[in-house]
Amino acid sequence: MTTTSSATVGAQTNDRPSRRVLVGLAIVILVFFAGILATGHDISSDTKLADIKGAYDASETATQIGAYAGMVMVALLLFFGSAFRGALQVSGKTWYADSAFLGFGALAATFASWVVTDAALWNAVNVGHDGAIRTLAVITDAGFLPLMASMIALYAGTGLAGLTTGALPKWLAIASIVIGVTAPLGPLGFIGFILLPLWLVAVAAWVKLDA
Numbered sequence: 001m002t003t004t005s006s007a008t009v010g011a012q013t014n015d016r017p018s019r020r021v022l023v024g025l026a027i028v029i030l031v032f033f034a035g036i037l038a039t040g041h042d043i044s045s046d047t048k049l050a051d052i053k054g055a056y057d058a059s060e061t062a063t064q065i066g067a068y069a070g071m072v073m074v075a076l077l078l079f080f081g082s083a084f085r086g087a088l089q090v091s092g093k094t095w096y097a098d099s100a101f102l103g104f105g106a107l108a109a110t111f112a113s114w115v116v117t118d119a120a121l122w123n124a125v126n127v128g129h130d131g132a133i134r135t136l137a138v139i140t141d142a143g144f145l146p147l148m149a150s151m152i153a154l155y156a157g158t159g160l161a162g163l164t165t166g167a168l169p170k171w172l173a174i175a176s177i178v179i180g181v182t183a184p185l186g187p188l189g190f191i192g193f194i195l196l197p198l199w200l201v202a203v204a205a206w207v208k209l210d211a
Helices: 002-013 019-039 049-055 060-088 095-127 130-141 144-165 170-182 186-206
Strands: none
Touching (some): 019 060, 019 186, 060 095, 060 144, 060 186, 095 130, 095 144, 170 186
16 A cells, blocks of 8 residues: 555656656747747728738638637647646745646637637628628727736746746746736737747746756
8 A cells, every 4th residue: 555655646746747848839839829920910990991801811721720720829828838837836836836827828718719800800701791890800909908917927927936936047037027017018018929939938948847
């Protein structure tokens, strides 16, 4: 009985993400992120109807591939968030790691909502429903609001966890907190979004994985 219990505890203790897994996930997310930025559409409530229709003048196959890629990005964020929470807690347990994980979940949900809205816009353009196009453009324009919340929890939670447990270098933990604090400050909030893929690679490479 004692041997079995010791083996079980040992297995649980060793169940932590490897550096290769963290960095690998971060790099794949970076590639998907770059693809999303390169193929995305800058649509706002005051964008001309003709410009919206022109932006979504794509085949159904291309639109489906883009939507599927977007959902893969969502899943990658969830996997990374889960693995990264485990990495943050190697140096010590802290509820800030849970805040960071929830931030990844909120970010994934935000990306998912963008993919759904994007697919709906294509469909509205495809069927020629001008009223739906204008409505979806207004919704798209407000899509940055949940992004702010996810950036606060993700960056600030990671930074505070890094400072509390020493899981991250002090400079990276403080920088993460600063980026998180700027998230609700209008245009400054997009700094965290633009830096996100590079930041993921940085925290994956620098997080302490030895207790």
